[in-house]
Amino acid sequence: MTRRSPALFLFALPALVVFLAFFCLPMARLIEVSLTGKDGAGVYWTVLTSGRYLHSLMVTVLLSALVTLATLVIAGISGTFLQRHPVPGKPVLVAMLTFPLAFPGVVIGFMVIMLGGRNGLLASIGDALTGERWTFAYGLAGLFVGYLYFSIPRVILTVMAAVDKLDTSLEEAARSLGASRWHVVRDVMLPALMPAMLSSGAICFATSMGAFGTAFTLATQLDVLPLTIYNEFTNYANFGMAAALSILLGAVTWMLLALARWYSGDAVAATA
Numbered sequence: 001m002t003r004r005s006p007a008l009f010l011f012a013l014p015a016l017v018v019f020l021a022f023f024c025l026p027m028a029r030l031i032e033v034s035l036t037g038k039d040g041a042g043v044y045w046t047v048l049t050s051g052r053y054l055h056s057l058m059v060t061v062l063l064s065a066l067v068t069l070a071t072l073v074i075a076g077i078s079g080t081f082l083q084r085h086p087v088p089g090k091p092v093l094v095a096m097l098t099f100p101l102a103f104p105g106v107v108i109g110f111m112v113i114m115l116g117g118r119n120g121l122l123a124s125i126g127d128a129l130t131g132e133r134w135t136f137a138y139g140l141a142g143l144f145v146g147y148l149y150f151s152i153p154r155v156i157l158t159v160m161a162a163v164d165k166l167d168t169s170l171e172e173a174a175r176s177l178g179a180s181r182w183h184v185v186r187d188v189m190l191p192a193l194m195p196a197m198l199s200s201g202a203i204c205f206a207t208s209m210g211a212f213g214t215a216f217t218l219a220t221q222l223d224v225l226p227l228t229i230y231n232e233f234t235n236y237a238n239f240g241m242a243a244a245l246s247i248l249l250g251a252v253t254w255m256l257l258a259l260a261r262w263y264s265g266d267a268v269a270a271t272a
Contacts, residue, residue: 031243033240060209060224063147071152071201072200076155076193079157080189098157108213112146112217115145116134120135137218154203163193171188199260203257229242229245232245
């Protein structure tokens with residue numbers, strides 16, 4: 001055991017260096033900047049008591065939660081169907097569904113504008129039908145569509161892999177005992193898929209919480225935390241507040257990821 005320790009340390013050294021360089025040092029610097037601002041440690045009290053910052057946080061959390069729920073429903077149903085049924089052109093369809101992974105947030109924001117912007121497709125259709133231009137791109141609805149667009153690929157691949165590993169004999173046994181299709185889904189499939197759904201949902205939530213490019217592209221009537229941090233940093237040169245908000249954003253996201261990991265571990269133990 002002692003002879004293997006140096007070799008194991010050498011293998012772990014690159015991961016340790018990356019962890020220190022890209023997580024510990026930046027976090028330490030953020031904490032330092034937040035505490036050395038004009039308000040000192042009081043900046044955290046300002047964050048927790050200011051209606052503006054709390055509103056931005058609540059909007060971001062609520063939007064991310066809604067995106068996550070919608071993504072899990074859409075990707076869960078679509079992924080299960082695609083994995084269980086012989087769909088013509090399935091490889092091409094799966095490739096198209098995962099294509100948004102190749103797009104940066106700015107491109108996705110531009111696509112939302114082309115769909116629901118002032119000169120977008122829906123605006124032209126609305127103008128032709130009712131004489132009123134239909135737009136949704138510049139508010140939370142547009143941001144919801146953009147986040148949903150790049151979140152579905154992250155979940156659907158995980159769901160398809162999890163469905164492929166399901167033990168179909170359990171479903172057949174449930175049907176033989178008189179269970180309906182809905183009961184099979186509720187009592188057999190969903191518990192077995194829960195770890196994959198929780199882990200992919202947590203990643204979806206974390207991605208939506210910190211997404212900046214799409215929000216920046218659509219930023220007209222938006223008050224989400226990444227834009228608030230950007231404004232504090234660039235427009236107001238309030239570096240202490242920007243650092244404190246960044247730590248708050250990271251803390252909320254980390255807690256959600258930790259909870260998802262904990263619950264997914266319990267789900268794995270329950271279904272084992």
